[in-house]
Amino acid sequence: MxxxxxxxxxxxxxxxxxxxxxxxxxxxxxxxxxxxxxxxxxxxxxxxxxxxxxxxxxxxxxxxxxxxxxxxxxxxxxxxxxxxxxxxxxxxxxxxxxxxxxxxxxxxxxxxxxxxxxxxxxxxxxxxxxxxxxxxxxxxxxxxxxxSVGLIGRDLASEVSIDSAYVWPEGGKPDAAFKVAVIDCGIKLNQLRILEQLGCECTVYPNTTKAEDILAANPDGIFVSNGPGDPAGAPETTELVGKLIESKVPMFGICFGHQMLGRALGADTFKLKFGHRGGNQPIQDLRTTKVEIASHNHGFCIDADTVNPEVAEITHLNLNDNTVAGLKHKLQPLFCVQYHPEAAPGPHDPFYLFEEFIELMKENK
Incomplete structure (x- = not known):
C-alpha cells in the first residue's frame, strides 16, 4: 500500500x-x-x-x-x-x-x-x-x-445528468396509474424504484430538456431529483423548473430539486459551513409536529428569510440547526424537501412524502 x-x-x-x-x-x-x-x-x-x-x-x-x-x-x-x-x-x-x-x-x-x-x-x-x-x-x-476549482458557482448537476431521455422501468409499465416526468439533476435510482412501486411509469429527462418538450408528453406529475453542487450555479435548470411550475402540474422535489423549486419561487440559497451528510438527521414536520429520522446529503440550503410567505410555506425544519428542510406552495400542488426520503434510514419515516405526491396526482386527474 x-x-x-x-x-x-x-x-x-x-x-x-x-x-x-x-x-x-x-x-x-x-x-x-x-x-x-x-x-x-x-x-x-x-x-x-x-x-x-x-x-x-x-x-x-x-x-x-x-x-x-x-x-x-x-x-x-x-x-x-x-x-x-x-x-x-x-x-x-x-x-x-x-x-x-x-x-x-x-x-x-x-x-x-x-x-x-x-x-x-x-x-x-x-x-x-x-x-x-x-x-x-x-x-x-x-x-x-x-x-483547484472548488464547488462554488459550478453547474455540477449538468455534469452528472443523462444525455438522453429513458423510461423507467425499462420497457414501460403498461398498468401504470400515473405518468411522471423526472428531471435528472443527479438522480438516485431508489427514487425511481419507489415511484414504480407506487404505480408510476417515469420518463427521465436530462436537465437540459426544454419545458415544452416535457409538457408535450402530458405527464400527471413532475419530479425534480437530487444532484450535486451549488444551486446558484445552475440558472438554466432553475429557469426550466420555473417554466414547469407555470404549468400547474403536480410537482415534487428532493434535495437539489428542493433548492431548484425554492429558487424558482424566488428564494435564495447559501452554503452551509460543513453541510449535512448522514443517515440520522432529525427533521420536524411543522404541520404535524412529528419528528422523523432522515438521510441528508447537501452543502447548500434555502435561506428561510427569502421565502415569500404569500407564495410558499416552510413545512419542515432540520432540528440540528433549524435550516429549511421542506417547502409547500400555497396555491399549487407543489412541495419539496431538502432531505432524502428514498434513503429510508427510519427505515419508513419519510415514505409518506412519495404517497403525498401520488395523492396530488390523483386529485389533479
Missing amino acids: KKAIIALEDGTCFEGRAFAGSGEFYGELVFNTSMTGYQEILTDPSYHGQIVTMTYPLIGNYGINEEDVESRGIFAQGLIVSECSRIHSNWRASKSLAKYLEENGKIGIDDVDTRAITLHIRDKGAMKCVVSTENVDHDSLVQKAKD
Missing part, C-alpha cells in the same frame, strides 16, 4: 495509506456520519466533486453487491476511512470495497485519524483538498488544493 497525503487549502495535511487506487484526486473534503451505506454513498451523484470521509471507524466489512448501487457508477472523487476491512462477508457481496474503487478509477485512503479530519471540518468548514500518492511535499499539495 502506498503512502497518501490529504492536503487542505488551509494548509492542514493528514497522512494515511492508499488501500485502493493511486494518483492525485481533487474535491471538496466532507464527512458523512452514516454507520452503513458506503456503496450507496459512493454511487450517489450528489457526491460528484467531493471526497468523502466516513466517521464510522470500520468500513468495507460487507463488501459490494450489484443490486444496491444508486447510479451508473461511482461519483465521489475518493473515500477516506479510519480502517478498511481486510475481509468482506455477506451472502450478496460480489467483490471487496477496495476492488470496486480500483475498477472505477477512484482512490481509497485508510490508516488516518478520521476523527481529527471530522473535527477540523466542523471547526473550519468543508474545503478544497487534494489527495495524492505521487507527491509527498505538503507545501506543493496545499498550493494545488488552493488552486
